[in-house]
Amino acid sequence: MSKGVPQGRLTRSAKVGKTLLQMGAGEIGYQVRRAVNPQTGGLSDHRQLQAEQLFRTLAELRGTALKAAQFLAQEGEFLPEPFAQVLAQANHQVPALNRALVRKVFFGEFGQAPEACFDPFSPTPFAAASLGQVHEARRQGQTWAVKIQYPGIADTVTDDLLLLKGLVGRLPEGKRMTQALSEVQARFVEETDYVKEVAEMQAFAQVLPPELVVVPQPLPEFCGARVITATKLAGLHLHDWLATRPSQAQRNRMGQLLLDLWEYGVTRWGRLHADPNPGNYLFLPDGRLGLLDFGCIKTLTPAFSQGYREFLQDIADLNAEKVRAFTKAHGATFYDEEESREVHLEMVRWFALPMRETTFDLALHPTYVRDGLKVLHRMSHCFDGIITDFLFIDRTWLGVFRILEQMQACVSLRPGRKLLVD
Amino acid sequence: MKISQQEKNAVRDRILQTFVELVRTKGYGKTNLNQIAKEAGIGISTIYNYFKSKEQILFAYFEQALAQAGAEYKATPTLNDFHLQEKLQLYIDLILERYEADREFLLEAYGRIELTPFSFMGEIRRLKDLFLEPLQGLLEEASSKGEITLPPFPRFTQGLLADYFAGIAYHWVHDTSVGQSKTTQLTDISLNLVTAVLQSGMINKALDVVHFLARSHFSHLVQGLEHWFPGRLGPEEAAGDNPQPRKTKQRKATPAKGQA
Numbered sequence: 001m002s003k004g005v006p007q008g009r010l011t012r013s014a015k016v017g018k019t020l021l022q023m024g025a026g027e028i029g030y031q032v033r034r035a036v037n038p039q040t041g042g043l044s045d046h047r048q049l050q051a052e053q054l055f056r057t058l059a060e061l062r063g064t065a066l067k068a069a070q071f072l073a074q075e076g077e078f079l080p081e082p083f084a085q086v087l088a089q090a091n092h093q094v095p096a097l098n099r100a101l102v103r104k105v106f107f108g109e110f111g112q113a114p115e116a117c118f119d120p121f122s123p124t125p126f127a128a129a130s131l132g133q134v135h136e137a138r139r140q141g142q143t144w145a146v147k148i149q150y151p152g153i154a155d156t157v158t159d160d161l162l163l164l165k166g167l168v169g170r171l172p173e174g175k176r177m178t179q180a181l182s183e184v185q186a187r188f189v190e191e192t193d194y195v196k197e198v199a200e201m202q203a204f205a206q207v208l209p210p211e212l213v214v215v216p217q218p219l220p221e222f223c224g225a226r227v228i229t230a231t232k233l234a235g236l237h238l239h240d241w242l243a244t245r246p247s248q249a250q251r252n253r254m255g256q257l258l259l260d261l262w263e264y265g266v267t268r269w270g271r272l273h274a275d276p277n278p279g280n281y282l283f284l285p286d287g288r289l290g291l292l293d294f295g296c297i298k299t300l301t302p303a304f305s306q307g308y309r310e311f312l313q314d315i316a317d318l319n320a321e322k323v324r325a326f327t328k329a330h331g332a333t334f335y336d337e338e339e340s341r342e343v344h345l346e347m348v349r350w351f352a353l354p355m356r357e358t359t360f361d362l363a364l365h366p367t368y369v370r371d372g373l374k375v376l377h378r379m380s381h382c383f384d385g386i387i388t389d390f391l392f393i394d395r396t397w398l399g400v401f402r403i404l405e406q407m408q409a410c411v412s413l414r415p416g417r418k419l420l421v422d
Numbered sequence: 423m424k425i426s427q428q429e430k431n432a433v434r435d436r437i438l439q440t441f442v443e444l445v446r447t448k449g450y451g452k453t454n455l456n457q458i459a460k461e462a463g464i465g466i467s468t469i470y471n472y473f474k475s476k477e478q479i480l481f482a483y484f485e486q487a488l489a490q491a492g493a494e495y496k497a498t499p500t501l502n503d504f505h506l507q508e509k510l511q512l513y514i515d516l517i518l519e520r521y522e523a524d525r526e527f528l529l530e531a532y533g534r535i536e537l538t539p540f541s542f543m544g545e546i547r548r549l550k551d552l553f554l555e556p557l558q559g560l561l562e563e564a565s566s567k568g569e570i571t572l573p574p575f576p577r578f579t580q581g582l583l584a585d586y587f588a589g590i591a592y593h594w595v596h597d598t599s600v601g602q603s604k605t606t607q608l609t610d611i612s613l614n615l616v617t618a619v620l621q622s623g624m625i626n627k628a629l630d631v632v633h634f635l636a637r638s639h640f641s642h643l644v645q646g647l648e649h650w651f652p653g654r655l656g657p658e659e660a661a662g663d664n665p666q667p668r669k670t671k672q673r674k675a676t677p678a679k680g681q682a
Binding site: 100155 | 509
């Protein structure tokens, strides 16, 4: 049996406070040692120690703190390396809802037990969802996926992130991480808003062509603040689908759909499915792509969306100055103009790589994602703070290419070769 | 005029509901039997046929909630599929659901009980028994299914469960989170711990330590007694590698009957 989770804001604050003290003491100790002996270990060692202390605290807080850690780890390219490395170890486990809790949520939402709403209702979840779990159920001859949220998770998320902000705010990279955490908090709050998620699901279903991308249909009578019931799509997740050894043509088609979804969301519709977790895609036997989980949708203004379309063309043309002007126009402030110019050009070259080739074969570019992580990480150090629109767009781009890499797909960003855009 | 049991129950319910409402609006201290009778539209003498004091009405409220939750718990269709933790959690949820509409009343009521808990020992013991009634045999059943190691004193452990519930109910009454979701989380996490302790057999192991210490301590005590009061404990207890007493009265060994 593992140790109990520290309960209550006070206990959790105490835990965070203790770590702050340790980290503060570590910082003072480091500065003193450095003053006395300039040869004292590098800054990186010191940060590694800080990161370990932070992680130990996150591990003790568990719950949403770890989920936040996971988010931060995803932003690894924007965080100092030692922090990113340690946070990447965060293995979040959403607390499971047992039958009693599922019953409680159902009574709270619909005034009846799940068995009275569905026949049958599987008591064992078939998948973990963000901050909840998904059960299979049948009703009216149809199989449904019932997503249930852990009770009170929204409050816990807010408390935990408040504590985490207090924790990381004192660190040397605190400003950047606090900004990242604010964005994480906003996404968390969105993720716990199941009413909004159903609305997003319906919006995506209306806009995306069903012959290419399938979006589950919600069952409104059993959707509420903590439950989403939607059609269960019959498809395979990435790993299982790849195990069926799909042909190169099949992999290219699915890969193209994934990339088109990104481009369509950013440059045409202004709504990006910004959680490119492989678990959020289903590969259907009829060659369509199933899209799941609408809890993390980034909305962009029409002006930004239109501008980004031209921005992509500027990237493809390697017009670093125009790219820089667009980035600045949307809030980027560079620490050092000259130094950042060089890194920026490097980033533009990396970003442009798939755009400058007629087809981009991931099998021939096995280090594309890894190179991108490095260059984005360097780039993040040129900015003062984080620009959230770019953060989500870049993160999703990287996430999509991670999947394309696993698929060994060959895709194109050239007009006439796309399935969803044009 | 003789009235039916159904009518009696209806009058009893009316008294309870009026009491809850009055305590909620006026406070426990300012509520008396006369007011209850007046508000309920019955004679004061009728109230005395049911309750002798407002304290009795207070505990009758808890008894009724526990009895109703217990009946609903036993009637849950899928109960047999539930594990120990799920059963306990379900039962606690059912009781708290009964309390749900009367939170303000309960806040007042808990305040009253907190003032002089010892004056209600008898009533509290009765509520404990009522709380435990639907859980009779629960630990034994979980043990036979291999879910837990049966603790040596199941009734004592069940008694602890009743105390645990009292703590959860207290937290719930004071919980201001939306839908009292913090209590839901606390119940979930703490029951996880409770069942894990039962699964691990930790209580048995802890008792083993207590037994060992008690035995060891007791044997030293016996040795000490033999030292100071030689011969009082008989030859068997005195045997062994005891230190020689300062004053030893040699007992004459008498052969047992039939011994040569």
